[in-house]
Amino acid sequence: TQLLEQSPQFLSIQEGENLTVYCNSSSVFSSLQWYRQEPGEGPVLLVTVVTGGEVKKLKRLTFQFGDARKDSSLHITAAQPGDTGLYLCAGSGSSNTGKLIFGQGTTLQVKP
Amino acid sequence: EPEVTQTPSHQVTQMGQEVILRCVPISNHLYFYWYRQILGQKVEFLVSFYNNEISEKSEIFDDQFSVERPDGSNFTLKIRSTKLEDSAMYFCASGTGFSSGYTFGSGTRLTVV
Numbered sequence: 001t002q003l004l005e006q007s008p009q010f011l012s013i014q015e016g017e018n019l020t021v022y023c024n025s026s027s028v029f030s031s032l033q034w035y036r037q038e039p040g041e042g043p044v045l046l047v048t049v050v051t052g053g054e055v056k057k058l059k060r061l062t063f064q065f066g067d068a069r070k071d072s073s074l075h076i077t078a079a080q081p082g083d084t085g086l087y088l089c090a091g092s093g094s095s096n097t098g099k100l101i102f103g104q105g106t107t108l109q110v111k112p
Numbered sequence: 113e114p115e116v117t118q119t120p121s122h123q124v125t126q127m128g129q130e131v132i133l134r135c136v137p138i139s140n141h142l143y144f145y146w147y148r149q150i151l152g153q154k155v156e157f158l159v160s161f162y163n164n165e166i167s168e169k170s171e172i173f174d175d176q177f178s179v180e181r182p183d184g185s186n187f188t189l190k191i192r193s194t195k196l197e198d199s200a201m202y203f204c205a206s207g208t209g210f211s212s213g214y215t216f217g218s219g220t221r222l223t224v225v
Contacts (some may be wrong), residue, residue: 031211042116042203042216043155050211088155096167098143098210102155 002027002093006103013079014111021074021106023089032065033100035088058080063109079110114138118204118217125224128193133220135187135204145205145214146179146189148172155203161187194224 007022023032031050035043047056049065049072060083061076076083086107090100093095117136125131137144144161158171159179168180178190187206191198201221207214 033213033218040219040221042118042205042218045213045215048211048213090155092210095168097160097162098207098214099145099157099160099168100147100155100214101157102147104154 002029002091002101004089004091004101004103006087006089006106008106008111009104010107011110012109015081016078017110019079019108021087021089021108022071023091023103024071025091026070027091027093028069029091029093029101030069031092032069033090033092034063034072035090037086037105039086039090043090046087050086050110076108079108081110081112083106084108084110114215115135116204116206116215116217118202118220120220121218123195123219123223125222127196127224129190130190131194131222133189133191133202133204133222135189135217136185137187137206138202139185140209141206141215143207143214144181144187145207147203147205147216148200149203149219150200158189158202159217191222194222196224198222199224 033048034046037043044103047063052067052069054065089103119134146158149155160167201219203219204217205214
């Protein structure tokens, strides 16, 4: 069974600070996706990484896929209160159906 | 921007009743999924659907559950004889390919009483 472990589960920081969220597994994933989920809403796709070592940037967010495609990280520079939310990593793994295995999520609170 | 639409947004049903959750995926998408999220828990895969048939289902997706894409636009999840433990948010998702990411609907909150 493929599992994704996210850390930390909760993070509370001040506006302007930097942070990194980690998503780790012992399994190889063909791709890894990061989503943001607001309360009562569905996950919204932020980025997909496919190649080992790949780095993608989305404004102040930097996403990296590990060389071995077993882990990923999300780094936010100069966090803003608008970054507050639940961040989910999800991997597309060994099945050829595209199903996603989700991590448990990281709840980020950015205080003004 | 194209959206995945789910109805109803909230459904309350008596234990043992049947419910149908409806989804309209994005029109040019080929891959369709149902996930559920029990309050405070991870998002869990239920079933994937491609080329008008189930391509994979999880252990959760037993004989109580079924999916249909009856008219080429709607994608439904039927739960027969609901149980208390079926209470969850149910999300529909669709996509064009595995490495492109998916678009999720806003979910249906199912409460079984």
